[in-house]
Amino acid sequence: DTAVSQTPKYLVTQMGNDKSIKCEQNLGHDTMYWYKQDSKKFLKIMFSYNNKELIINETVPNRFSPKSPDKAHLNLHINSLELGDSAVYFCASSQGPPPLHFGNGTRLTVT
């Protein structure tokens, strides 16, 4: 059973499009995160939700909007995609503070 699952695994789209990435965790955790890994492998937190409530919102363009319909799901919607948005996006979860359990990522390529 996959603990943190993301869909899709790959996403190729053109500039200006809107896309969504979905994340689900079956660990019963109360906190979920989105991290961005750039081409140099640097991992940076974007958002964190605790029981559907936004608790961390880093300096991220407002084209990125997370949505948590329930504590097991955290989706990421991206409007007006730009070339610089190309990266691997990781969803993660934890029970309160770290450690975090990561999904296997969504590789987003914007052309």
Place this chain on the structure above:
Amino acid sequence: QQQVKQSPQSLIVQKGGISIINCAYENTAFDYFPWYQQFPGKGPALLIAIRPDVSEKKEGRFTISFNKSAKQFSLHIMDSQPGDSATYFCAASGGGSEKLVFGKGTKLTVNP
């Protein structure tokens, strides 16, 4: 502002050798220091973690050494194996925040 500095950026070790990766942090409120291992196409996976009340933690071939006064911690991989070839990230969190801050990663290659 990089809160966790990791070195080296890449490391090549012969099979059976010792791999050592170092990290330094700035925020004295940090109280949790994990190491993550990432294989290509996969997400980071927790390898081992330490809190500042101990100076060393060992799990199998993996050991974290922690120096609170120097604000440094390191990962030692004993008897390194080709299967250990991956990217390793140190990280830190604490001070009431659930934000995990990562180092920039070390790509380890273990030659057979």
